[in-house]
Amino acid sequence: MTDLYAAAGVDTRAGDTAVELMRRSVAATQGAQVLGGFGGFAGLWDASALTAFRRPVLATSTDGVGTKIAIARALDKHDTIGQDLVGMVVDDIVVVGAAPLFMTDYIACGRVAPGRIATIVAGIADACAATRTALIGGETAEHPDLMASDDYDLAGAAVGAVEADRLLGAQRVQDGDAVLALASPGLNSNGYSLVRRIVRDAGLALDAEVPEFRRTLGEELLEPTRLYTGPLLDVLAGADGDAVHSMGHVTGGGIAANLARVLPRGSVVDLDRSTWSPQPVFRHLAGIAGFGLEEAEGTWNLGIGMLAVVEEAAADRIAAAVAAAGIPTWRAGTVRFGPAEGDDFTTGAKGVDGGAVRLVGSYAD
Structure with a gap:
């Protein structure tokens, strides 16, 4: 089955290699509240921490980087674009007074280049660590025929929490x-x-x-x-x-x-x-x-x-x-x-x- 998929343009082995390369950087963002290890179908975060709130309100945000990615591709420089993603997503959480809890990312590409994907995710992870956000999951999707081999796009979503009486606005x-x-x-x-x-x-x-x-x-x-x-x-x-x-x-x-x-x-x-x-x-x-x-x-x-x-x-x-x-x-x-x-x-x-x-x-x- 793997060989048939590869013949169709999707290299699952390259995807697995990318996951292994990014494992350490992602793990560095995760504390005791992240459950289930690495590579699961869903990211798990222990919500018992919210029991310390009187009235917790969850805040969520999703965004992408936009066409700045075209500059990164043209220069073949991908080590900062992950920070752009986190800035666009997580900084929308803090504006309501919420502290970010966790984030997930999504990378779509024409062809999985393991080193490039790992570099992008390392940038996401570093920025998550700087914003005190756990990176608990993500997805890398290969889209042959829909995207050129060197094309990629990325998006993400984050969740935060704030006491209801401390909501900004x-x-x-x-x-x-x-x-x-x-x-x-x-x-x-x-x-x-x-x-x-x-x-x-x-x-x-x-x-x-x-x-x-x-x-x-x-x-x-x-x-x-x-x-x-x-x-x-x-x-x-x-x-x-x-x-x-x-x-x-x-x-x-x-x-x-x-x-x-x-x-x-x-x-x-x-x-x-x-x-x-x-x-x-x-x-x-x-x-x-x-x-x-x-x-x-x-x-x-x-x-x-x-x-x-x-x-x-x-x-x-x-x-x-x-x-x-x-x-x-x-x-x-x-x-x-x-x-x-x-x-x-x-x-x-x-x-x-x-x-x-x-x-x-x-x-x-």
Whole structure:
């Protein structure tokens, strides 16, 4: 049967080799709550830990990396794309105040290349460890004829838990709250369809050195997504944890939309562009394409990967704590309740009718 399947284009032996290569990295993320060993049909996690909660609420998120994978394939560099996946999935868990418990991944490919698959999964596992998430299972599927032999795509899902009375969200936001911006290292994992079109239309070489980056264009574009979960969990568990009211993960849709959806109706925020300077990668790509940074605000994060709405009195302490963990953090705006005067506000996204947010001023040099 194995030989017949191989003749059809599916190499189960290669899949088994990939599993063996990834075994150690996956096991490193697993503690005593992970049951059943490695390679089972279902990942098992001992939920008795939830008995310590008064009213546990489970949070779940699923996502992929998107077309950033095309850059990784073009450069044959696959050691950071796994972190991109974890950032896109697990950092959506912490924004509601939940601690991630476990994650699973799914890799579809045209042909199983064991070393490449193991490298991808090692990146996922390292990022899971950094975000205190157990990687408890996954699947690698070979799709000959549907995908080219070197093509692959990956997705994942995670589950977290939070006490019901500690859920973050628009319901906790108050008049006068400060809006903190947490820096991204660059593009993270959004807007790559636009990035790739710019690169293609301009005939740019991914292996070309770019002075502003001090490395090649391709290396800059593969800068991995920043992981915010660990430092934010520490803040939530600390003395100022109750001062965090709402958070927005800046992914698809850009800055304003991802803040508006975690603010209540009737609230207004002017985010001050002058409080930060977008990284050179944004300016470089926008300059090549011939548009201003403001035109990309609904596509790229432009230097902000996460936004936190916090009590004004605790804002400086929270910003300092996150910055001490290696993530530059600054005040970018203030919440007020009242009319949103003007037509340049974003008032929600993803089906959420939230607060009104706009970006004002000019970016710092």
